[in-house]
Amino acid sequence: MVVKSDTKLVTCTIDGQEVTVPAGTYILLAADAAGIELPNLCYQPLLRPWGSCQLCTVEILGPRGGLIQSCATPVRDGMEVSTHSPAVIESRQFVLHMYLIDHALDCPTCDKSGECYLQDNTYLHNVHDSPYLRPKIAQPYRHLRETIDYKWDRCIICSRCTRVCDEMIGVTAITIAGRGLEAEVTTSYGADLRETACTNCGMCIAVCPVGALTDRHFGHHPWELDAVETVCGFCDVGCTLNVEHNRGLVRRVTHLWNRGVNEGYTCERGKWGHEHVQDPLRLRYPLIRESGEYIEVELDEALNTAAEKLKHYQGPAFAALVSPDNTNEENYSLQQFSRAVMGSNNVDRLMTRSQASVEQALVDSFGIAASPAGMQEMRTDSNMVLVVGPDIGVTEPIASYWLFWALRYREVKMVVVRPEHSYMCDRSDHWIPAPAGSEADVLNAMAKIIIAEGLAAPGADMETLRGAVDGIDIDKVAATAGVSTDFLRTCAVLYATGGVGKRDGRTEYPSSTIWHTAASRDSGDAGAIAIAAHNLAVLTGNVGRPGGGVLAGRGNANMQGSFDVGCHPAILPGGELVSDATARDALAEIWRDRWATSLASENGFAPLL
Structure with missing residues (x-):
């Protein structure tokens, strides 16, 4: 409890x-x-x-x-x-x-005009000039990198940009140099931001209250633009974005503070990825292939041609492959078409072997292909976070923001298990540089240490969990990972005790979360990493607790939703099995007015049990 x-x-x-x-x-x-x-x-x-x-x-x-x-x-x-x-x-x-003594009054040409905090407040407080008269000091634009400009005479040295870079993004690519009149936002030794730790997230531009830091790709005013609130499709975090457009073109992405799972913060892909919308290689018209060449046609002709050709492949000869980046509505419609019109359960998502292995590991461990934890809970309730696998700052950047935030403001403990160095390794309490392919052994060794230390949760299936780690040599695993056995033991105890350490007579400890990005691995050990992480969470009783559990990064934006709406050869929408006659009949009844009279009971991908 x-x-x-x-x-x-x-x-x-x-x-x-x-x-x-x-x-x-x-x-x-x-x-x-x-x-x-x-x-x-x-x-x-x-x-x-x-x-x-x-x-x-x-x-x-x-x-x-x-x-x-x-x-x-x-x-x-x-x-x-x-x-x-x-x-x-x-x-x-x-x-x-x-x-206003030195602030440039170039509002008509400033990108920030119309949403500038200083402009708003001078109007609100009836301040139209400064009584402290002297010639203004001005400096030319400075190009910090290909996407960011800095204008010194607009800067008010509020430090928003440097603070968000340090406290949220975790890289400290920019800082305030100088004092008084000579203070300015700059990089280390004035270097180009591309030569620093900058992730090009654009958050320094987003938080700037004036027009000191501006987007070099943007040259409009806010009153010229219409806005649409949407969800980012570049990873599985699901950030809320405010996409601004005019004349049929997306101009920029802005930030809705305190909204969505990202609270308004974005990464590089969220900030600049909108430029893909105008990619010249995008298909803009229906095409039909004739004699090896694609010909533009009207939509009705393309639909009729597709329907004519597809009707010869009804039954198990038909298969549909959906994109896990599509919306739930699009993927639901495609699996419905496959099952109700084409009479085939051969429908699945486009995914790598690592993603498929992690999904199966979730089903094997928890009975459902879903993570038993939430990202917001990790940020607000978890006392210790174990991060395993490829750099989370690349795979799910916003999640790394919340980790840095929790480290600074809640003083959570963090252990990182990954072979390559990243900025998260520097910020964490402990880094285990386990070579690629040995991460699962490290997690199993930690589980064996936890059992030996008597820190396993009451009610854990000890016989099964012991069997999973019996063959693990802790000393050998530690040597392979490049750490001492004592260091590995310290990490294991930190995880089992929610970061507080083992205390005599204490049986309950704060919760810990595991975030693994095994699905983004290129090698074939993703399933083993996932199973070891799940066993560790179950062993310590961290599943089902506020701030505890496992977060499995799945890679694509809607891998979870695609599974939930039935894009799986053996699973119907809602998680029911294709082999369940009652579930098939219920869906057939729902779909009857539109298409189906019955649903196929088997698929051509794998035999049903």
Whole structure:
């Protein structure tokens, strides 16, 4: 049984309105919860308070009151706050006057015009010029890389860009150099960003409140664009994107803060991948092949030709291969067409052997091809994370953001098992550089150590789990992995105890999560890695606990959804078996008005048991 302590609540008054929030909530967020918007320039969701812009200043009323930054001040019980008192307005106007001394007033040509925080706040506070008159200091654009420009005289040194690079992306490709008037955003020794750890995620552009960092591929204004909220299709994280377009062309991707599993953050593919939409190699018209050449035709002609040719292959001679990057609706329709029209269960997804092995491992271990854990739970509840396989910063970049965030803000423990060095290895507590092909042995050795240390969860199937690790030589595995036996034992105990270490007399420990990316492996040991990871989670009782379990990266954007809607030769939509006559009859009844009178009971891919 998992017991969580109750959250303490505090009540304050903001502009005469009572607000009750969890203890520790900053005034800025408490005001937002009450529908009161406070101006700010340096605050960024999920990053630590910074307090450099001074624009979110509010006044605390009472004998111990005064002006204070709302983004960095927690609410106290009984606190009274005024957000628009004369003293507050005067303070904000002074700050804006100071910003405008050197800030370039080139709004008509600035990409940020129309969504610039400084522009909005000067208008809001009736600041149209600066009383501190002197010639403005200006500098030319600096090209940081092929996608990013920097304009010094627009920069307000809020440090949003450097903080997101360090705290969320985890690479520290840019920093603030110099002090006072000479402060600027720069790279190490002024090098091109391509020569640094930069991942080209574009988050520095996204969080910039002004037009200091701009997208070199974008040359429009926001009022010219229409927007569509959608889901990214480049990996299986499923990030929410805001795609902006005009005149039939996608112009850029922007960020919806606090929305979706990504909370508005994106990776390189999410930020710049929209350019594939305009790829000249995309098919734009129906084609028919005649005499070895493709000829453009009308859609009706192409459909009639396809129907005429397909009707000669009804039955087990027909097979359909769906893309695991398609939507659920598209893939459901294709498997329905295959089964109800063509009379064939020969339908499956395009996937690698590693992906197929991981999927089968999930079924063998948990009875269903789905991960028994959630990415958000890993970020908010897990106390220890074991990362196994290819670099998660490449396979599922947003997941790596949440790992870096949890490391910094929740101080979770992390062990990385992978042969190649990555920035996650530097940030983790322990890195086991196991050669490719030996990761499963490392996990099994950790399981054997956990059993020997008496840290197995009560109720675990010890006979089966012991059988899986009996042949493991811990010393040999440690030597192959390039670490000492004691180091491997430390990692195993950290995982089994949720990062706190073994304590005498203690039987319950915090939860741990395993995130493995074995499905992205090119070699054939993905299934073994997955099974070893699943056994480790079951052995320690981490399956079914908040913040525990296994997250198996599947590679493609909709591998999970494709399985769920029935794109499998032996599985019907909803997970029912093709061999189940009752399930077949139920689907046939649902589909009867459209196509089928019955569904095939077997497939040509594999014999059904």
